[in-house]
Amino acid sequence: MGDDTDNILPTLYDYFTADGIRSGLSDQEPNFKLNGKKFKIFSGALHYFRVHPVYWRDRLRKYRAAGLNCVETYVPWNVHEPKDGTFDFGQNDNNERDFSLFLDLVGFLKLAQEEDLLVILRPGPYICAEWEFGGLPSWLLRQKDLKIRTSDTKFLFYVERYFKKLLALVSPLQFTKGGSIIAFQIENEYGNVKEEGKPIDTAYLEALKNILRENDIVELLFTSDSPTAGFQGSLPDILATANFQEDCAIELALLKAHQPNKPLMVMEYWTGWFDHYTEKHHERNLGKFDSVLEDILMWNSSFNLYMMHGGTNWGFYNGANIFGTGADNAGFQPDTSSYDYDAPLCENGDYTDKYVVVQRVTAEYNEIYIRQPPPPPATFRTAYQDLEITEELSVNDLISQSEEIIDSKNVISMENLDINNHSGQSYGYIVYRKENIDIKSGSILKIEGRVCDTVLVLINGKLVSKVFESEADINGFGYWRLKDSTLNLGTENYFSATLDLVVENFGRVNYGKLYQFNQYKGLWQGNVLINDQVINDWKIVPLQFDKKWTGSLSNWRTPTFAPGPRLYRTSLNLDSESISDTYIDFKGWNKGFLIVNGFILSRFFKVGPQQAGYLPAPFLHKGDNEILIFEHFVPSKRLCFCTDPYFETLGDGKVLRS
Template identity: 50%
Template sequence: MLQIMHLFFLLLGLSPFATSDDLPTLYEYYTTDGVSSGLSVDQPYFTLNGKNITIYSGAMHYFRVPSQYWQDRLRKLRATGLNTVETYIPWNLHEFKNNVFDFGDGGSDYQRLLDLDLFLTLAKQEDLFVIARPGPYICAEWEWGGLPSWLLREEAISVRTSDPVYMKYVKRYFDKLLPILAKHQFTKRGAVIAVQVENEYASAPIEKDHAYLQQLVDLMKDNGIVELLVTSDGAGYGTDGTLPGVLFQTVNFGSDAKASFSKLEEMQPNKPLMAMEFYPGWFDHWSETHHTVSNSSFVKNYEEVLAYPASINLYMFHGGTNFGFLNGANIGSGDNSNFQPTTTSYDYDAPLSEAGDYTDKYEVIRTLIKKYNPVQTKTPDPPELYERQVYPTLAIEGQLGYNDIIRQAPSTVLSTSDIPMENLPINDNSGQSYGYIVYRASGIDIPANSVLTITGHVRDTVMVLIDGVLISKPLSSLDDLNTFGFWKLDNSNITLTTSDLVNVSLDLVIENYGRANYGNFFHQFKGLTPDNRVYLNDKELQSWVIFPLEFQKSWNTKLTDWQPAGDEPTKGPGMHKAVLNIDTYAERYNDTYIDMQEWNKGIVIVNGFVLGRYAFIGPQQALYLPGAYLQHGDNEIIIFEQFESAAQVKFSKDQIYKNP
């Protein structure tokens, strides 16, 4: 057997005893004699530029990782022996307003996460190939599966179909995006070896529109995409999500490789086998138990794929973070009753943790790739980890009460009907995408024992205030999710007062807790949606003063009239400020986690940037704060707390989980 292996390596032009320094890089191995062809599936195995290749890939989403850390994370991926990185591309960030784009220089709050050209350049520098998955729908546990919310302003639009209205916007976006991918294609001496068309289309809860898939193919080819075009679905969906003979089909699963690959071989005979999504871990929803996959299960299932043999993409290799308001949600039906919002952390129990730490699964990959990959190429040593530290506990220095926040709201809309946030005439008529929205009925009389009713299911949480005082019950236990104020109840109601109130303001503060990325994701309006009507006793309230609270950086950094923090916790929604002073200049400041265990529910803002959501219901209890988001001198940390404040801001070296 050893003699056979020795001969095999000699045929590859390699020594079986070569040291890493003697080996070619990945690109040298596949391009030394020039580039004449890309990734081929014209035989039962992959070839790249005429040479056999098994794709050993790991998923890392550039938009979930600070750009300053991209190179570090990519090098860690390559150090395992993996030869490819896979990434989705989020339409809702790159076209953050209707016909306003950001690919790293567009001025959005997420600009520093969006330089796709740089990411693809760094991938090649780190000796990696790239699988690009531009959607336009990406799922990804990402806000509305990557679709921009301003699409909802188009009445009767039918997303993920060949609807001409929808495709008009897809074409405009792809005409901006695809030239970036095209110049980084392998056959153009770049990194991209494959591009996915749509995503898990077979499981979309719509009648399958193959004309739509063909139009996406045509758009890609018209924009110069010449590399292999692929689709991915669960094997049990057959060929519903692909175009047989036009698109190469891959499968998604987390175990039982034989079952999935057997079905794939039946559907697509005499072609290579690939798992586009193989799950080494899983993600969390708020109020759930933290998900993990044991190392023993991972070893068994991962090796089953490698030994089959087949190509594989680990989803995720490095999960990262759902910064800001960008988490998605699952939803079982259109009425929001089964809404399940995803946490800020997208750690995924992956081989590389949210903060970039090596896990036991990382070493498993290194060992198994070395065992199964017959092509030896140079790999770097795993980089040293970035240091994290526990910064000093900070006292809350200033606070803004609810009325002070509303007084500084960036815009006001008067309406004689219920308007969802997406249809507000703001942001260059792109509406409101994220955050909270306040509906105020001013100057009304509320008799004793009056009942407020909101029809349908709230989208997604609501607080009720009278003259700025919280009336609805604070979130205090998981059971409260089944009561007024949350999405589970249909036609929910609350008794407002036991005494007569005259000439008061009634506020509904409604939160977009994340648009669904999977399930019946077509009904994604937030705030007071077409399903919601508001009644005070038997009278419908329709005259509103609307305050969008988007927490955009330009607003967050200009808040004024901060008042000194008191000794007692404040009740109801408010903003609370602390300052972290870093008095020593450094090229890179240490990462940390903000420990939110003493707080209830809300968001954290650091130097104007919304870091993410927190909620005591768990499982996540801390927010990852990359040192890349810190600066020399004062760092302003603002907490928007919905229910009851704490007196301090604490830090942790690691993530904290508390299972319900």
């Protein structure tokens, strides 16, 4: 549409509210009605916590320019209540917590309305979303006998406390109160938790519905599941919606039969897919994407594109899957930091051919004439000059500057450390240190059970476990796949030595049956032994890499580049005129993560498929920008940049560029 036409047409909000607001979204007829007017929902998922807030408006405007009239988002509990009873909705002034800038949910919801988009809100408490622990806070695991995602009163106590805080903020932003939110989801794909021979806990869904209503949520409620999986995650008086990627006719026919007099809604039409480490990057055929979207609309169904724009699993917030039916970490599959998803808008916000499809299809099937903005210009990116690594800190240096060291007879999980106001450790690394130990030549270290999730073994600060070389190494000592793993500690005799086991939380599982949410991290499934003798009396050191602590680190040394875990430092100096988006190239590095100006940006692991980390310009500033790189094994002596993402799986030689 041209500018002259747009000036004549009403906005979306004007169209639906010009005569006053009398009712919200209704599902009482075969077509949705909003404030009494027929409404076809063209929605796209955008997770505010996966996109830098400086770019929220850009992404929202791109949604509206594609012909979408609605944006959908989850709300992750774990970032909004990071410690038991401590809430963060992005309105803290001290800025000590690096993730706070992402958490102004109210600001995001208001911005969506400014950009002429309605909102579908999916508050959980569980969201899946390939997000760490499905959005659940890890401190729940400290509560004895608490049963997550059930009607257990212990679990519901914490859910209700959190929801009271959350819903008090969003209640005034409901459509019938003049705001943007037209619908709320109850939980998320709850039908998937069903185990054979066990009834599903519908009392849990009823309890969540009641909590929403008791906290002044008046808009339409709904559930979402794949119809072919049954409707056991739904409630009889609540709108059921569909999640799928293929077989549109089968899925929507089942949904129509389930509730014949209600509108059809595809709450998740999967535009692409997410990546696990060791996989090839997922790409979905454009023709299939187009044809299924056309089929959805030919069924007179509304839709939500999951994802329209994926964004990034910042820091340590990537989720994981467990392959198979086990619950002991054997089939652990961590997700990459990139959540590109092969969506219509790339991780960096670039337009794709799928975006053009969305524009065309929404224009063809739109039944109302409203104002639509032109697409915003693409964002420029720069490959900055290579940087030399200038300084390093060893694990011993980091431990010497640790804020807390816990004495414990046995190894225990991260979550059960009595730190963070009795909330335990949620993310990062944990070091199990045994001091003044004699280790004979040829000694065998054994870790009972499985590591959760990777472990590096150091004696007197020197790496004695294997340097990672290929994916086959994941089947051996140091990784989650091997149970009761053993390591020969070498031919040297050690006296009064220091043994360090550096363990990484590589992401808690976000999807599965209820028994698979046993998500403790660290060493906790058994003892640590040397030559079959149990080792006791450990010093346990949490390395959480929070912003305040990493900003206080001192005593940096000239880099030795010796094998083993170290934190490296370099600096990117920028003029104010030259700041733009970029990618950090993982070339030459093995495994670890990046911190930029105190913010934990991305993990890296050379098995791929992700081989570069997206660095938005708003994380950078004029002058010196500190970049820290924690490397498990052997570092590069420089840090490089590139302008585009690239995906490569180690060993197959195939590169798929976005």
